[in-house]
Amino acid sequence: xxxxxxxxxxxxxxxxxxxVALNHPGGLLLRILLVVTxxxxxxxxxxxxxxxxxxxxxxxxxxxxxxxxxxxSVLVCAQVLLTGRVPWFERAVGLDRLVSWHRTLGTSVxxxxxxxxxxxxxxxxLLSARALWPEAVTIxxxxxxxxxxxxxxxxxxxxxxxxxxxxxxxxxxELWFVVHLSVYVGxxxxxxxxxxxxxxxxxxxxxxxxxxxxxxxxxxxxLTWRVILPLVDVVRHAPRVTAVLPEAGGMTSVWVSGSGLxxxxxxxxxxxxxxxxxxxxxxxxxxxxxxxxxxxxHLRFTVGALxxxxxxxxxxxxxxxxLLEGPFGRFTAARARRPGVLLVGxxxxxxxxxxxxxxxxxxxxxxxxxxxxRSAAGLGLGNELAAAGxxxxxxxxxxxxxxxxxxxxxxxxxxxxDLARRDVFVCGPPGxxxxxxxxxxxxxxxxSAVHHEELSLS
Amino acid sequence: xxxxxxxxxxxYLGALAGLAAVAVARFGGLPVDQAAAPVPGxxxxxxxxxGAAGGxxxxxxxxxxxxxxxxxxxxxxxxxxTVAGDVAQTPYGPVQVTVTFTGTRIAxxxxxxxxxxxxxxxxxxxxxxxLAQEVVDAQSARxxxxxGATYTSEGYRESVQSAIDARG
Numbered sequence: 359x360x361x362x363x364x365x366x367x368x369x370x371x372x373x374x375x376x377x378v379a380l381n382h383p384g385g386l387l388l389r390i391l392l393v394v395t396x397x398x399x400x401x402x403x404x405x406x407x408x409x410x411x412x413x414x415x416x417x418x419x420x421x422x423x424x425x426x427x428x429x430x431s432v433l434v435c436a437q438v439l440l441t442g443r444v445p446w447f448e449r450a451v452g453l454d455r456l457v458s459w460h461r462t463l464g465t466s467v468x469x470x471x472x473x474x475x476x477x478x479x480x481x482x483x484l485l486s487a488r489a490l491w492p493e494a495v496t497i498x499x500x501x502x503x504x505x506x507x508x509x510x511x512x513x514x515x516x517x518x519x520x521x522x523x524x525x526x527x528x529x530x531x532e533l534w535f536v537v538h539l540s541v542y543v544g545x546x547x548x549x550x551x552x553x554x555x556x557x558x559x560x561x562x563x564x565x566x567x568x569x570x571x572x573x574x575x576x577x578x579x580x581l582t583w584r585v586i587l588p589l590v591d592v593v594r595h596a597p598r599v600t601a602v603l604p605e606a607g608g609m610t611s612v613w614v615s616g617s618g619l620x621x622x623x624x625x626x627x628x629x630x631x632x633x634x635x636x637x638x639x640x641x642x643x644x645x646x647x648x649x650x651x652x653x654x655x656h657l658r659f660t661v662g663a664l665x666x667x668x669x670x671x672x673x674x675x676x677x678x679x680x681l682l683e684g685p686f687g688r689f690t691a692a693r694a695r696r697p698g699v700l701l702v703g704x705x706x707x708x709x710x711x712x713x714x715x716x717x718x719x720x721x722x723x724x725x726x727x728x729x730x731x732r733s734a735a736g737l738g739l740g741n742e743l744a745a746a747g748x749x750x751x752x753x754x755x756x757x758x759x760x761x762x763x764x765x766x767x768x769x770x771x772x773x774x775x776d777l778a779r780r781d782v783f784v785c786g787p788p789g790x791x792x793x794x795x796x797x798x799x800x801x802x803x804x805x806s807a808v809h810h811e812e813l814s815l816s
Numbered sequence: 817x818x819x820x821x822x823x824x825x826x827x828y829l830g831a832l833a834g835l836a837a838v839a840v841a842r843f844g845g846l847p848v849d850q851a852a853a854p855v856p857g858x859x860x861x862x863x864x865x866x867g868a869a870g871g872x873x874x875x876x877x878x879x880x881x882x883x884x885x886x887x888x889x890x891x892x893x894x895x896x897x898t899v900a901g902d903v904a905q906t907p908y909g910p911v912q913v914t915v916t917f918t919g920t921r922i923a924x925x926x927x928x929x930x931x932x933x934x935x936x937x938x939x940x941x942x943x944x945x946x947l948a949q950e951v952v953d954a955q956s957a958r959x960x961x962x963x964g965a966t967y968t969s970e971g972y973r974e975s976v977q978s979a980i981d982a983r984g
Contacts, residue, residue: 412843420907465824560964
């Protein structure tokens with residue numbers, strides 16, 4: 359197969375930085391806020407650290423260890439807030455990017471905490487002329503709140519390790535989630551030593567108050583948006599499962615209804631964090647996309663057969679209560695700027711594509727849907743898309759059987775010749791999304807017209 | 817796909833480099849300045865510590881008024897001897913004490929130098945009398961940390977212990 363569209367000069371690559379900033383002014387603001395906070399902490403450290411501290415190697419190392427600890431501590435609050443469902447952050451950046459930042463920053467924070475521990479031991483050892491291990495024992499036994507700090511650090515490390523790429527893929531979402539929740543215990547355990555043993559706090563009541571306030575405000579935000587408001591919504595809307603329907607490809611559609619659910623203002627392409635209040639589902643909330651444009655007080659989620667929990671969804675009974683957090687996401691029809699739109703869906707990603715196709719068609723767009731599946735039997739919701747009055751193009755076959763990837767740079771333009779003139783929405787497994795984004799960009803679709811969102815929260 | 821591989825590690829390395837740069841900026845160009853303090857472990861007759869303490873006065877330490885006014889010489893059993901402890905380094909500056917022994921008993925502990933600076937000297941002024949009393953009560957360096965003065969306490973213990981060791 360040959361490429362029909364001549365490859366265009368990548369003229370758009372000159373401006374992605376600018377267009378990203380323009381597209382996400384909130385994101386830029388949030389990043390600036392983060393940097394300003396860290397700088398403020400550094401200034402606080404600076405004023406509390408006389409230059410003479412650096413007069414001995416041990417003093418300098420200890421002071422650097424304290425700076426590392428202070429920065430790690432403030433970043434811990436940032437970490438919690440990033441995924442704290444704070445509406446302003448969510449609207450400005452989008453939950454998927456917040457989660458991505460959280461992942462990046464999480465690695466850094468765990469490494470900073472470990473660096474802090476090592477520097478404090480090393481600095482103390484240099485000051486007291488003890489070996490590292492005896493010095494570590496001395497610190498833990500003589501300084502206040504240090505035993506709980508050690509336990510808390512262990513929790514941080516455990517959370518970091520279970521989230522690391524190598525290990526995460528071998529863990530179930532549920533196990534990972536429970537371990538991740540324990541980080542709150544870790545944060546609690548490590549807070550005491552900051553105030554009681556932190557050299558910058560013991561002598562300064564003002565600094566102590568500010569630090570306690572920082573943590574109190576973080577905790578309050580967490581309680582408000584992750585606990586209280588979702589619970590209020592449960593009481594107010596009382597959402598329940600009203601129907602559970604099997605779909606092709608092992609997927610399951612779940613209808614959820616509740617009085618006033620329409621007031622939530624959910625849009626096609628958005629997702630909710632869904633927790634079914636029944637044994638086996640209580641522990642973790644899962645991100646599920648709407649698979650029809652919401653109408654009235656009824657929402658439909660279509661769930662792929664991934665993971666223990668997703669397959670258990672098929673056994674849900676009507677009447678089951680549901681805890682909904684959301685709607686989240688910026689993957690909506692409002693993003694489409696051009697008359698022509700290409701939607702690419704694969705796996706469970708076809709759900710939001712199905713909902714978006716419906717809404718985009720109603721808005722008057724010329725909609726093409728490419729539906730990717732390994733086999734014809736895997737085209738879940740394909741029947742609905744075929745009947746929706748849009749240009750529906752199922753693409754079936756395993757890559758190894760086909761001998762090529764029908765969505766890559768060499769083949770997608772052949773499938774959709776006017777690709778370059780369209781907005782491109784893609785939702786599906788990460789590999790597929792990356793392939794389609796590359797193909798669309800290579801075909802000359804500007805970055806601002808390529809829309810994708812990752813659903814995974816882990 | 818949004819989280820680029822190793823991005824977190826790179827951010828960490830960048831942050832660490834930034835923090836180290838801040839520390840270097842804070843301490844940069846500062847010559848390693850060893851306090852002109854009494855030679856650690858040297859046994860000096862009581863009453864002579866004033867000179868040694870004066871030497872460290874350049875550090876801006878609280879006035880280490882030398883209290884022992886007993887005659888410096890006497891029979892070994894009841895003699896009063898003042899021993900200077902090691903200089904213990906803490907992140908906020910050196911801590912050094914002199915321990916005055918009457919016979920084998922610890923009679924008094926004087927602070928020769930303690931961390932200076934706007935907050936540190938306040939902390940030192942508050943904590944050192946408590947620490948001195950603790951040493952006299954315990955007759956050893958095994959004393960509790962004074963809350964809010966973790967490093968000073970640690971350094972104090974160290975200096976007292978070295979003085980006791982030097983006394984033998």
